[in-house]
Amino acid sequence: MEGNKVIPKVRLEIYEPEAATVRFIFDALAGGQSCWDIIRSFEARNIPAPRNGKWCPSTIGRMVRNESYIGKAYANRYEVIKRDGKRNQRIRPREEWIALPDGVFPAITDEATMMAAVRQIEKNRTIDAQRNNKNPEAFLLRGGYARCGTCGAALMAVNRKGNQHFYRCPYSCRSNDKRCPSFTITT
Numbered sequence: 001m002e003g004n005k006v007i008p009k010v011r012l013e014i015y016e017p018e019a020a021t022v023r024f025i026f027d028a029l030a031g032g033q034s035c036w037d038i039i040r041s042f043e044a045r046n047i048p049a050p051r052n053g054k055w056c057p058s059t060i061g062r063m064v065r066n067e068s069y070i071g072k073a074y075a076n077r078y079e080v081i082k083r084d085g086k087r088n089q090r091i092r093p094r095e096e097w098i099a100l101p102d103g104v105f106p107a108i109t110d111e112a113t114m115m116a117a118v119r120q121i122e123k124n125r126t127i128d129a130q131r132n133n134k135n136p137e138a139f140l141l142r143g144g145y146a147r148c149g150t151c152g153a154a155l156m157a158v159n160r161k162g163n164q165h166f167y168r169c170p171y172s173c174r175s176n177d178k179r180c181p182s183f184t185i186t187t
Helices: 016-030 035-044 057-065 111-132 136-143
Strands: 078-083 086-091 156-160 164-168
Touching (some): 016 035, 016 111, 035 057, 057 111
8 A cells, every 4th residue: 555545456457359349339339329230240240249149239238337348346236146046146236336446447448438328328229119119019018028938038029021020039049058949929
């Protein structure tokens, strides 16, 4: 400890190939692109998603809202809950988080770019909601009331060209061990 300054014992380092992907996401959103535009760009360039999965808007949304990308780090963010023999994580209230010293997480982007990206995601969400409201009868069960009979997941509404609307389990197209053999429901 130098004077009143706390020097962290552990400091993460930026892995530049992944940091370039993160910067691209923030800059593209701040520049007005949608999550789907970014996903199509990544698929065209074969850029892998985190944890060997597929890119999806929720992954990008979580990344953009994660303050560690602007250098703010917290401990005590999650608590483990054991229920029926399973361990689940739940986020704690923000007032219970403990701020880590500056320098533990190096910033990959700045706060202004992060805020612009978050605003763009919210704007895109509003636009998507307006598009889906053009045919509300086809998406009445969007609130999670329809559930997969096999795995219990909330069914996902899908709108195809030619006014084909149907619901399907979000796990029915996964390529990993969470694949669900469920069927689709057409409207």
